[in-house]
Amino acid sequence: MQNEFVPLFYGFHFYLFGLIALASAILFVTRKSPVAAALWLVQTMFALAALYIMMDAQFVGVMQILVYAGAIMVVFLFVIMLLNLGHPDEISDIRGTWGRVIAGLFGIALLAEVGAASRNALVPALQLPQAPTDGAINGTAGVIGPIAGPMFKEYLLAFELTSVLLLVAVIGAVVLGKKSSNAR
Amino acid sequence: MMNAQLPETGHPLADTVARFVWLLPLLPLLGFVINGALALGAVAKIGPDDPSAGHDHHDAHDHGSGHDDHGHGHGHGHGHGDHHPVRHEYAGIVSLVGPGVLLATFGLAVAMFLAMRGVNMEEPFVLQLFRWMPVGDLKINAAFQLDQLSMVMVLIITGIGSLIHIFSVGYMQDDPGYPRYFAYLNLFVFFMLLLVLGANYPLMFVGWEGVGLCSYLLIGFWFSEEANANAGKKAFIVNRIGDFGFLVAMFMLFANVGTLDYANMAEAAQKLPMGGAVITAICLFFFLGCTGKSAQIPLYVWLPDAMAGPTPVSALIHAATMVTAGVYLIARSSILFSMAPVASLTVALVGGLTALFAATIGLKQWDIKKVLAYSTVSQLGYMFVGVGVGAYTAGVFHLMTHAFFKALLFLGSGSVIFAMHRAYHATHNHDDAQDMRNMGGLKKFMPVTWGLMWIATLAIAGIPPFAGFFSKDEILGTVFARANAGPLSTATLLGVPGHVVLLTVYVIGLASALLTAIYMTRMMMYTFHGPNRTGEAERSHLAEAPWIMTGPLVVLGLLSAFGGWLNLPELLPIGPIGTLEHWLEPVVGVATARMAGSGEHVAVDTEWVLIGVAVAIAVIGMSVAFARLKPAALVQKSASPASEGFAKVLEHKYYVDEFYDDAIVQPVKGISTTVLWKGVDAGIIDGLFVNGSAAFTRALGWMGAQLQTGQVGTYAWVLVIGVLALLGAFTSGR
Amino acid sequence: MNSFLDSIGYNNWILPVLLLLPLAGALVVAALGMAAGKGADRKTPELRRLVLGIFTLEAVLSLGMWWSVNVGSADWQAGFAVPWIPAWGIRFAVGVDGISMTLILLTTLIMPLAVLGGWTSIREKVHSYYALLMVLTTGMLGVFMALDLMLFFVMWELMLVPMYLIIGVWGGQRRLYASLKFFLYTMTGSMLMLVGIIYLGTQAADIAGHPSFAYDQILHNAQLSPAAQLWLFGAFALAFAVKVPMFPFHTWLPDAHVEAPTAGSVILAAIMLKMGTFGFLRYALPLFPSAAMNPTVRALILTLAVVGIVYGALVALVQPDFKKLVAYSSVSHLGFVMLGIFALTPQSVQGALMVNLSHGVSTGALFLMIGMVYERRHTRLIADYGGIAKVMPVFATLLTVVCLSSIGVPGTNGFIGEFLVLIGAFRSQPVYAVIAATAVIFAAAYLLWALQRIIYNPLTKPENERLQDLNWREIGLLIPLIAAIIWMGVYPAPVLEKTSAAANRLITHVHQAGNMAGAGMMGEEIK
């Protein structure tokens, strides 16, 4: 992917998926129906997965599709169906005009502040180096090995803790979801 | 400590019996320990292992045991000295130990006295025992000082003390607290000896407070009556006001002179300017201590109440020994007082005023012991006049004669009360056994007591040749002499020239001598003369006390009659002249000379006139009393009308107690309760600050809780605002 | 004695052992309690004996310090130090001088008596109670021993928690209010102190920038400007003043005393109040001499001390509750200690130490005796008693002796301390000393009045007629205290000699270091 031809082709697709992600995200927040919203979110995630793959993060991209779009969002949809929330209510759940305007202003303010922060190089890490690092260039960055390395060495403890977290989450979900007989 | 002499260093007394001076206080202490253990052992009933286990078990136990404890509860229901027929189980051994240790101490004291007479001693004999409070440059040792002054005091204390102990064997014989009584009495003698034998002021202070403590315990001996317990407490607290003065005086002395030992006081005190503010303040603070212990204005109020204790206690503590500690203190500090004429004038003036003031109250008291109590206050005033004008020997002399005749008077009144009590007890009458209106005509029932008490009365009134005449006359004579010459006459007290003050004191002295003669005669007449008012049934039970009680009276009678020979004036060469004066010369000589100044003795004929005036006044007083008082017109206390006018004021002691109560005690309690406790403590500190800050926190918390709506949406909004603000702050900060 | 102690290396191990023994005991007791489960309280008799044994062992072990500690030496005695948190320069360092040695002995001797005092009155959660008492002991001893400011702070807080629980769990009716008040009051003060300690630790850092909390290091190396000294002194003084307690930070004391169980009151009064004054002596004065000698600061503290003396006495006069009365009397007595410390003369400082000890003994005894009579009658109100000398003569006798000691009657320990404080204070601060001396009057008034209303007067209440006198256990536990009262009153010289060198060093140091604040005439008097 390092040949001269790539930038145009690559750039086109990069912007394409970026715009898809952006558009479907906007559509996602504006849909009244939860089901529609969920589907637009899935769309966003697919677009993001494509971006990941384009950025040499193939493994993450696959995980994005499998875990996020495939598993998590399906659970969401499943719950929406289960609770029969598929039909938009007569009364919209969206806040009033002023709420939307202020929320929008907040969003813009947030973007502006992030932009200003990166321009002011407030966070030293945002002083971006001009050239990509070696690992990124040699094309091995996206494959599983470089990810698994630090994960099972440096971040072994964190990794093990995530397993505990997941266990806790599973138990918590079961306990919460169980229909308690003595519920009021 | 520089002058401190150990027995080895060749003091003339070092090889004599005087090296056992520590035994003097130790013996009574031993008596206290034994009697105290017996007292506690007799009444103690060890409780069960688990005190909170309930009372059921105890009930059965208590009824079964039949201990004499119930006697206690009942016995003191009405008045003191209620004579229970059962003698204490340890009465025998206590009667042996209690007076025994005192007699042994007296014997030892006499031996030391003889040893002391045998040597020529200018320096005091100081026996260092151990280091007591060695802190930095303050080096206070437990040390005893035996010199002429403390020897006299020791002899008075142990001598009179022995007699009173013996008397007590009879007086207290049926009291359930018999061993406790002797324990306290022994403890008192211990502290009193510590007071006079201590070689420095702090050690004297130990004795000073210790005797106060014993006085407290003995006044409240029959503690089941609130009045007695109150009187004891009052005595202690009022004394503490005086002790405050004593303490401050010691502080000033140490801060300015650097020592608290008597031994090098004379030389150390030279640092201070003569008559300066510091030495005057020191002396005045010491005198504040004296007004407490020796019951002078304004702190005399405790002594009359102290009569609530058993009568022998009144004789020993509140007449003969403890209350004279103030006089001893000034005699001991004569070096200091002679350097402060203003303080000395104050002493003399306060003493004179007290003498007069108390004498007037004594005129209208009905309780026989109260009369004697005010008489004691009055006579103590005399002693202070003596030591105030620098007649230290005369002051100590009067202290001694007063110890003789006042002990006799108290013990005599004790006999009377004993008899009255027995009579009332026999008929189950609950009338007042101490009120003179219930007495009268006791002469024919108790002739020995009557005779001896008349000797004492003549002595106190100042009729020659009884003891009191000599001592009183010497004091008055010196006052007159000092008014004419010497540093006192030239000093000024609050702008009033010294000689005016002293002449006033002289006149006051005469006036109170007159009053003394009157009230003493009144007491004798109402008690022993005229018709008997005790009651028909009781009369047959009135009788002289047993010999164990009258015996000591006889000895005291002899001393009261002939005690004056111990220090005869030059004018009356009927025996050795000025024995006591020569004896005390090494201790108070320098100070006396300084106070006398260059002034010559008063002319001989003037002196004769003075003596004549004094005697005439005493005779006039007694005659007036004889002429005006009508014992026959008296009726029993219960039938007596309340007095009117000034008599009522006198009978209520000028309402001084009431005044102190209203002006000091109640305000202090009131302010403490309402302002300090409820106001500052509970109101401001706890209310405003402590609970206030809690309320403030709670209010903040409530406000915070209002934000806590439970609406996730709201939280999200707040969160975003927070993030925006933080980011904004970081972005714009750069 | 000394050679024997040397032969067993006493000085090398005694301090850590004293600290660890109660801690180990606490673990054992807690484990026993857990093992016994629900029926634990039935095993109380055996447990009590075990606990008493541990405390007695502790006391016996500590007694050797009386001989082994060379009080004249300028070095810390029986020192022991190991690194604790090296990264922050915190060491586990302990050591004693004459001052802390006497206080340690007071602690170890009071503790068995406190256990005996609550022998039959603690009936619930006994295991936890004794475990807490032991932890508390470690905390208190640690405060006296610590030579590292962080260790000191940890110990300072360590004793707070058990006492909070003891009051809060085994206390009286309003125990929650009282324990919370106690906790918050003390905590407020000590948090500021923590800030001060951290600041000091950074100031005493070595060249490489490693902080050090070692006491000597801070004492000699910390360069503090006068302004910084003032602030730090304020932070430390607040923590200590609450603990002392000085007027106006005293209101936790009456509540805590009234609500605490007997042992709690005894420990609180006898030992924990000494922490405050000890803190002033060991930390606030020597570390910040120029602040301590600042005329304004000194006048403020002396004024508060004297106000506390008189105020405590006056308020004590009108208390209906005997425990409260004694609590306020503590305010008064501790005022004497503060007066003595800040008068800074040899007599006054040693007198202050003496008041510390004698207050520990006599007030401890007073609380024990209140506990005894409370156990029988279940009331602390003075008005509910009266005339009980008739039925409890032994109790009455002992109470009288203890009250006299508290009043400061000569011949008892109370007198020595007060006398020395006043005579010493008079040399440098005559006005304060004279005002303080009036307390001798008030002390007699409030205690004798209470005494009269409790043991004297007519026996009118039928409930009191059936009161039983003390049992042998109670008499036995009071006898050491009575003996100490008399001994320290009659022959205090040995105790005074134990503290004299340390006190003189302190005075010299503060006067020299704080010279700019105007040491005045006192400089040349210390030799």
Add this chain to the structure above:
Amino acid sequence: MLAESLALSAALFAIGVVGVLTRRNAMIVFMCVELMLNAVNLSFVALSRLYGATGQVFVIFVMTVAAAEAAVGLAIVIAIFRHKKTVDLQNINLLRG
């Protein structure tokens, strides 16, 4: 491409925020949170091209957390719905003390 990625990430994040602020349906708010997580993931991945694969490791962790969160969160939603018959956040104030 890096700057664009980060910009997109920021935009997606802002959209998520706006969604959280404007929506009251618990399910949608949840999904908005997921969107925000995804936006962060995008940053991680983008930056991992510069700094190495560690960023991707964190993406994995984030996903795990998101999965756990979804599990528990949805269980809570179900429990609440069972109780209140609604998922409208306005009607839910169990958090109120």
